[in-house]
Amino acid sequence: MALITAEQVKAAYDALATGKRDHIAEHWAEDMRWLVPGHNRLSGWKDDLDAFIDFMAEVGRLSGNSFRMDAIAVMFADDFSADVTHNLGNRAGEPDRILDIDVVHFLKWRDGKVIEGRGAIFGDGTTQYDAFWA
Structure with missing residues (x-):
């Protein structure tokens, strides 16, 4: 088991953003x-x-x-990490349709790379998320 660091989590998301x-x-x-x-x-x-890169490209296109x-925060233990983020965006062509x-x-790592991830949204955020991407 390798200990995951906050720097690794940041680097993974920074790479994704490119x-x-x-x-x-x-x-x-x-x-x-x-x-x-x-x-x-x-x-x-x-x-x-x-498939994941295609999903992220679709997020970019739709927004x-x-x-x-x-x-907001990153937590890690052994081959796992959890990061809390504030997600914000507008739907393309619809400036009043906001995701906030x-x-x-929750990420699982192997050999310094993410091998599985799951997103979790809380409270009325789930309803807002579904409506934003509908």
Whole structure:
């Protein structure tokens, strides 16, 4: 077991924000899985790195690239991490359709790369999340 650090978690998200597959693959495993919460067009499992990158590209497209995750806290133990973020964005072409929620991402790591992630949204944030992506 390797101890995950806050720096590794930040580096993984920073790589993801570049949209560059080679850079993303330095931090996210090819065989990774990601569970998107909710009941909307984006919800469900993304079963490999390409599906996850496609999901993130769709988030960018649907939000007019306004979607952002602002880090609040990162916790880690052994091969796991959990990060709390404030997620904010506007729906593309609909400036009054706003996403403004707090989220926890639970990540499992192997050999310094994320191999599984799950998002969790709390309270009325789940309803807002589903309505935003509907």
